[in-house]
Amino acid sequence: MGKSQSATPTGDGRTAAAGAQPPAAPEGKQPASVRLVLFALMIAMLLAMLDNMIVGTAMPTIVGDLGGLEHLSWVVTAYTLATAASTPIWGKLGDMYGRKGVFLTSIVLFLIGSALSGMAQDMGQLIGFRAVQGLGAGGLMVGVMAIIGDLIPPRERGKYQGMMAGVMAVAMIGGPLVGGTITDHLGWRWSFYINLPLGAVALIMVTAVLHLPKKRSQARIDYVGSALLTLGITSLVLITTWGGTEYDWLSPQIIGLGILGVVALIAFILVERKVAEPVLPLHIFRNGNFSLVTVIGFLVGFVMFGSMTFLPLFQQTVQGASATNSGLLLLPMLLAMMAVSLFAGRVTTQTGKYKVFVVVGSGLLTAGMAVLSLMDTETTRFTSGVYMAVLGAGMGFLMQTTMLIAQNSVELKDMGVGSSSATLFRTIGGSFGVAILGAIFTNHVQSTMAARLGKAAGDKMAGGGAQMDPKRLPELPPVIKDAYAHAVANGAHQVFLWGALVSIIGFAAAWFLKEVPLRGGPAAKSAADPQGGSAEPERVAAAV
Known part of the structure; x- marks a missing residue:
């Protein structure tokens, strides 16, 4: 087995790939071409984030055209599985063979999957093509983040946080609106075709203006590790997707998936300790800060996706808001997120301090979930908007x-x-957040309905009550409509209360982070850091 490319000292006792860093740009100022590359990367990020928002709006029309209602969940599951399973593999391929080529490949694969999905003639084809699309999507987000990591020193990267938060806000607010408009006026197939012009712009711009050093590792790809990691991730995602919906949480299928996932991940760890070029090097987890932020990131994902799943449902069902403008319901939360992200990024660039933001952010996340748990059937939209802004x-x-x-x-x-x-x-x-909080929500909706309507009537109504279309509410008798509104409010209360309890773990973990100097700052030039954060002067890639 050959060795990977040669290495050169970085100045702090560690090594980096030879030729991996071109001459530095003037400190504190990024070339105009880098800003142009960032624009292309934001388009690619928008592709990945916008897709599910648009497609979700089009799903009822797709089912009406293609049929196969029983396979509806797999349209989303196939995409999610492929994205999650391929994410670490894309990251490793970029490290081994160069980010530009790998990133362009992921864009092309995503666009091929989008085009094929738009041409699908039945639900089986759509599910398969969505998996192809998901494989490409797995490389989009990772490629964007890794290329930004190569182009911009961490000390300078805070300037661009507002841009990335803005892309997320555009996707979450605009996705449902764009999806509804496209489906109504152009047909559901254009909910996939819309990716093609956006992707083509990103593809052309990245090809033309991004010039990163080429790599060619001689090491063999870790096929066994990749397969085991994919199997483990797939098992975890299927547990969270099927648990409590397709199968009971204690069913043989879910328990079997749990055992399979645990065995696969244990075998993966054993394999990664021996191979020359592991797909996920375990040594990165020896860094205390890295391990802590992965835990915090897991908890942020748990709380964020869980809350954003049930907030629109609460506002549509309890507060009578329109489902058509569901993205706008999250506007207070998204605007606060964008403004705070921009502020934190600027301060981090100026001071090099970041621990305080993780501590304060974790505290606000906990507080936001706690105040959201106070909502009931009497809560006004203004009040819930204030609560969402805290979150x-x-x-x-x-x-x-x-x-x-x-x-x-x-x-x-x-x-x-x-x-x-x-x-x-x-x-x-x-x-995990959507699955676990969803199970809590459904359980409390059913118990509240049964308590208010009597067990027989409550069970009949709540059998699908947690998934009831808000459009049906005006058709229901007042007593049933009132019972369902209270049931949803009670379910949402439990979701946000449990979310607050989970957030406390992240708040506690944040205090153990160490303020390691960011690469590219003055402190990084003077000494190596014992925590493993690089102390060498950051090199900015020449994107000319």
Whole structure:
């Protein structure tokens, strides 16, 4: 087995790939071409984040056209599985063979999957093509984060946090609106075709303006480790997707998946300790800061995806808001997240301090979930908007800062796997959040309905009550409608209360972070850091 490319000293006792860093740009100022690359990367990020929002709106129309209602969940599950399972592999391939080529490949694969999904003639084809699309999506987010990690020193990266938070806000607010408009006026197939022009712009711009040093590792790809990791991730995602819906949580299927996942991940760890070029190097978890931010990232994903699943349902069902403008319902949270992210990024760039933002952000995340748990059938939209703003502020302090710490805690040669690991843990946290909080929500909706309507009537109504279409509510008798509104409010109360309890763990973990100097700052030039954060002057890639 050959060795990977040659290495050169970085100045702090560690090594980086030879030729991996071109001449530095003037400190504190990024070339205009780098800003142009960032624009292309934001388009790619928008592709990955916008897709599910648009497709979710189009799903009822898709089912009406293609049929196969019983397979509806697999349209989402196939995409999610492929994305999660491929994320760490894309990160490692970028480390081994160069980020530009791997990133362009992921864009092309995503666009092929989008085009094929738009041409699907039955539900089976759509599920398969969505898996192809998901494989590409797994490389989009990781590629964006890793390339930004290569282009911009951590100390300077805070300037661009607002841009990334803005992309997320656009996707979450605009996705449902765009999806509804496209489906109504152009047909559901254009909910996939819309990716093609956006992807083409990103593809052309990245090809033209991004010039990173080429790599060619001679090491063999870790096929066994990749297969075991994929099997373990797939088992975890299927547990969270099927548990409590397709199968009972204590069913043989769910228990079997749990055993399979645990065995696969244990075997994966054993394999990774022996191979020359592991797909997920375990040594990155020896860094205390990296391990802590992956835990915090998992909890942020758990709380964020869980809350954003049930907030629109509460506002539509209890507060009578329109489902058509569901993205706008989250506006207070998203605007607060964007503003706070921009503020935290600027201060981090100026001072090099970031621990305080993780501590404050974790505290606000806990407080936001706690005040949201106070909502009931009498809560006004203004009040819930204020509560959401608190939650959004917490997420704004955490979302990009945790990724910044993760990337600053690994060597430059591991930037891809560091970024992919942080992304993966957040994704898995989101899957667990939606599944566990969803089970809590459904249980309390059913128990409240049974208590208010009597067990027989309550069980009949609540059998699908947690998933009842808010559009049906005006058709229900007042007593049933009132019972269901109270049931949803009670379920949401429990979801946010449990979310607050989970957030406390992240708040406690944040206090153990160490303020390691960010690469590219004055402190990084003077001494190596014992925590493993690189102390060498950061090199900015020449994107000319």
